[in-house]
Amino acid sequence: MRLIIYTGKGGVGKTSASAATAYKLSKMGYRTLLMSTDSAHSLGDSIDVDLGPTIEHVAWNFDALEIDIIHEMRTRWSDIQQYISSFMTSQGMGDISAEEMAIFPGMEMVSALFYVNTFNKSGEYDVIVMDTAPTGETLRLLSFPDVSSWYLDRGFGLIKKLLGIARMTVGKVMDMPLPSNDVMNSIEEVKRNMDEVRDILEDPRKTTVRLVLNPERMVIRETMRAYTYLCLYNKNVEALVVNRVIPEDAGGFLEDKLKEQSRYMQKIHEAFDPMRIMTCPMMKTELRGLEKLELMADLIYGDDDPYRVYSDGSPMSFETVDGVDCLYMKMPFVSTSDVELFRIDPTTLMIHVGSQKRNIQLPDTLISAELLGAEFKDDKLVIRFRR
Numbered sequence: 001m002r003l004i005i006y007t008g009k010g011g012v013g014k015t016s017a018s019a020a021t022a023y024k025l026s027k028m029g030y031r032t033l034l035m036s037t038d039s040a041h042s043l044g045d046s047i048d049v050d051l052g053p054t055i056e057h058v059a060w061n062f063d064a065l066e067i068d069i070i071h072e073m074r075t076r077w078s079d080i081q082q083y084i085s086s087f088m089t090s091q092g093m094g095d096i097s098a099e100e101m102a103i104f105p106g107m108e109m110v111s112a113l114f115y116v117n118t119f120n121k122s123g124e125y126d127v128i129v130m131d132t133a134p135t136g137e138t139l140r141l142l143s144f145p146d147v148s149s150w151y152l153d154r155g156f157g158l159i160k161k162l163l164g165i166a167r168m169t170v171g172k173v174m175d176m177p178l179p180s181n182d183v184m185n186s187i188e189e190v191k192r193n194m195d196e197v198r199d200i201l202e203d204p205r206k207t208t209v210r211l212v213l214n215p216e217r218m219v220i221r222e223t224m225r226a227y228t229y230l231c232l233y234n235k236n237v238e239a240l241v242v243n244r245v246i247p248e249d250a251g252g253f254l255e256d257k258l259k260e261q262s263r264y265m266q267k268i269h270e271a272f273d274p275m276r277i278m279t280c281p282m283m284k285t286e287l288r289g290l291e292k293l294e295l296m297a298d299l300i301y302g303d304d305d306p307y308r309v310y311s312d313g314s315p316m317s318f319e320t321v322d323g324v325d326c327l328y329m330k331m332p333f334v335s336t337s338d339v340e341l342f343r344i345d346p347t348t349l350m351i352h353v354g355s356q357k358r359n360i361q362l363p364d365t366l367i368s369a370e371l372l373g374a375e376f377k378d379d380k381l382v383i384r385f386r387r
């Protein structure tokens with residue numbers, strides 16, 4: 001199964017590009033699921049179909065789903081939700097309903113990742129096209145499997161120990177309800193799922209990210225930042241979709257705008273070449289419904305098959321040179337002064353870049369290795385270890 005994730009700044013055309021891609025894929029014969037993790041849902045509007053909280057069959061080979069977090073809370077997360085609610089009651093904070101829990105950030109994405117894992121196993125779909133919330137949130141959430149498994153490994157182990165002791169003694173720890181076996185199983189399942197999902201997300205031939213942007217200054221900057229962070233999280237960013245490009249022959253009063261646009265297009269190339277850059281013109285009519293989306297997909301992809309992986313290089317790799325182990329991380333648009341490294345325990349290396357951080361689980365061979373240092377080589381951060 002392929003997973004194609006579209007992300008980018010708000011309003012650039014993520015939803016339209018995802019829907020267009022998914023529809024084209026379905027018509028080409030791929031069993032396709034179009035899924036939105038943006039709580040401000042507009043997928044239904046875009047394809048002009050009413051979508052419910054469960055998977056909707058839209059057309060031949062074409063299913064769609066807007067993750068409905070309240071529905072997810074009541075079904076997938078009910079054990080954990082009920083435990084948190086009883087925990088809060090026990091602490092005198094009053095209980096919390098599924099609706100209230102639903103505002104926890106990130107729940108859409110976690111639920112979406114559960115679907116991805118399920119369908120990756122069942123083989124029901126050839127491809128899932130994921131439409132996401134604007135960049136910031138999506139980045140945080142794509143790092144979730146990474147972060148959550150680190151916390152769960154440590155926190156969960158502790159809870160388990162406490163539970164072992166508490167169950168043998170009074171059945172209560174500091175007046176708080178103990179998580180039941182169901183809750184513990186649910187947490188265990190979250191952890192297992194997130195570990196599996198991380199493998200899917202970090203497989204550069206399976207999961208790829210396409211960044212949608214417009215030829216505008218602020219949008220380009222945010223896209224460059226997003227690219228850096230996605231590399232930090234080991235996601236294969238393979239293509240750019242430059243949307244709302246004013247056609248060259250527009251002329252007239254758009255002359256100045258066109259000049260500006262060509263400067264921005266040049267900037268995009270300078271920043272992202274040799275990445276695959278696709279464009280889609282600004283359309284004159286309302287971009288809504290399958291017919292229009294098909295047109296958009298043809299404008300973006302031409303004769304290309306959107307299923308293909310445009311570049312299969314993983315942003316992260318290991319190599320041993322003269323007895324020194326090197327970890328390479330593609331990190332475009334940053335300099336040494338933006339990066340901080342911490343070895344937080346023998347197995348975990350924490351990398352800070354700007355406001356983002358990532359914990360890297362080192363391979364067994366490097367657990368006891370000495371961290372020699374790090375430097376930039378072209379757009380790659382090279383971290384050196386000696387065993």
Ligand SMILES: Nc1ncnc2c1ncn2[C@@H]1O[C@H](COP(=O)(O)OP(=O)(O)O)[C@@H](O)[C@H]1O
Binds near residue numbers: 011012245285
């Ligand atoms: N190439 C385009 N030409 C004309 N309108 C577009 C184009 N791309 C997107 N739009 C319109 O712009 C609005 C925002 O697009 P959308 O895909 O919802 O962006 P996002 O999901 O990034 O917020 C929608 O009304 C959409 O129909």
Ligand SMILES: [Mg+2]
Binds near residue numbers: 015016038042131132
């Ligand atoms: Mg959208």
